[in-house]
Amino acid sequence: MAETTVSVLPSIASVPAAEWDGCGAGGDPFTTHRFLAALEESGSVGKGTGWHPSHLVARIGGAVAGVAPLYVKTHSQGEYIFDHPWADAYQRAGGRYYPKLQCAVPFTPASGSRLIAADPQVQAALLAAMEHVAGKAGLSSAHVTFCTAAERALGEEQGWLGRTTTQYHWQNAGYGSYDDFLAVLSSRKRKALRKERERANAFGGRIVSLRGDDIRPEHWDAMWAFYQDTGGRKWGRPYLTRAFFDALHRTMRNDCLLIMAERGGVPVAGALNLIGRDALYGRYWGCIEDHPFLHFELCYHRAIDWAIAHGLGRVEAGAQGEHKLARGYLPAQTHSIHWVADPGFRRALSGYLDEEIAAVGDDMAETAAFGPYRRGPQQMVF
Template identity: 75%
Template structure:
């Protein structure tokens, strides 16, 4: 009989990149060894951040057969599947919600593999190990966020609670050009987007989409200022360090699409995307000058342009934002899994999630009906 073991790794540098990615982690840019290593090497996660690496490594007869990016969390920031109300309720009842175990990509609301293995039994073992680690370490529970639908179904089979959320994604229906996409919209929405793009492009400068060696270190200097401005307004302080972008340039610039607006030879706004096998993932935006609709042009319309040109299946533009609907980004369900050690609290959350799932389904149906596409 085969021997299956799961161990905890306190730093991703402790496993060979080929072993990690060879389990299937390279199917998504955010779960690759190089992306997670950039977070750790730049001190964006680790000591003092509330994200303490505790990755799970499954071995079958001594050979790495599965991995899971995991962190012991001392807060709920940077997750985008919100459980603050659970934490408050648990602590009001006398419990200690933090620390908890989180299987996730830090600061990244992007669906991708979390139980990273081609073997279902190994995926199940990783889930069971998360609950075991949480129980043995005195943690309140284990959570798997932005997992695939198949992983969510597997989690339910082994006793995790499944949670449904929504994002807005643009789907490529075989378009050859942006105008083909516009042709699917209602006349009013089509005209609104054309007018919006005209106003955005009239800001007095030019817009460039850069990838790989086209991206220079000076571009990251500019983007850091954009990122700080947005992070300061949204989160109080940015999650990523300046060193992260330097490492991203060194190890992942071929995975990056940087859309820059420049005026008088100086970048004044930018949007950073990561490139997957079949999708473009919008991540960060920022600016040092305000111009009408420039945010929509750089983050949404240019992303669609590039995805069509490259034959990508979709654009995922990040968490939240019903304003994306008018620009052709439609509701798409996302999934997470939750295991709580306290049996009574586990039951209370299960009841909450049943009611929330119904509400999410109703909202997605309503928003889909409100979408910009022509009927019939």
């Protein structure tokens, strides 16, 4: 068998889109060449952002056999699997936590393949290359976040530390309509959601779902205003640039679903979703007017409507948010793996993660028991 070689590339533009996507990127839209290119070309990652592209490309006999989106990070912002306490502890002990390596999709808490290759041996080579790059540069650690369960298992086989975190996902049990979904809920919860949707839709305007060429430049102007408002309140400053939304329109508008609330012909609230092969991914929400329950309608209920209508298996509505539970979104595991250079720090993290995994499992079971379904947490994903 020909030897597998792995190279580090300073930008996604250094590898042709057909070769990158040909490795299997595209089960979700976020690891596609076009999405990563939109981040780089818009200046959302790169110089001055703390996200410095260092993508890996594995070749066998000169042919691209695997890829991994990789960044040198100088902070822990925009990751959603939090290691800030790790950084604090390491630095209090006299170490230098940053920079570190991060194999991830920036600003995107959506699970999917990060070691993008059909052959597990190539995936293993990508992991080994991360260890080599981090070790050679004297970096504290390398992290693969929101990876698949299989990638986590592979990483643990190679000595990486596994971590479990939680999100809330809605699972499509073959529903033919939103009413079919409501039918599996308890009577009280069913009535509450119907009333909630009625109040949301009485805001004094109309709600439209837009995809592809139906999305016009003025819709992106509105979405940018919404995003700035939400980003400014949550993160201090938005991660994405205005140019990123223009890049989405140019190369990914067929992957986008905008759900907009308009009043008097003016957009007053909106939610941006991206469409995968079997999932709808809720990403950004914002508004310039406050209306009762409109957030829940645009982000959660309309996403369920769309997933049912288009036969998608689930809706992933982003990080955190126990308020999603009452709307049918139940706890689901998310995975990451972590390589740590310092043996003492690694031992300390290993013990911490063992305790955290047990606590996460207990919390998921307890939380799911409070879900709206009649027969308990039958949809909980482990």
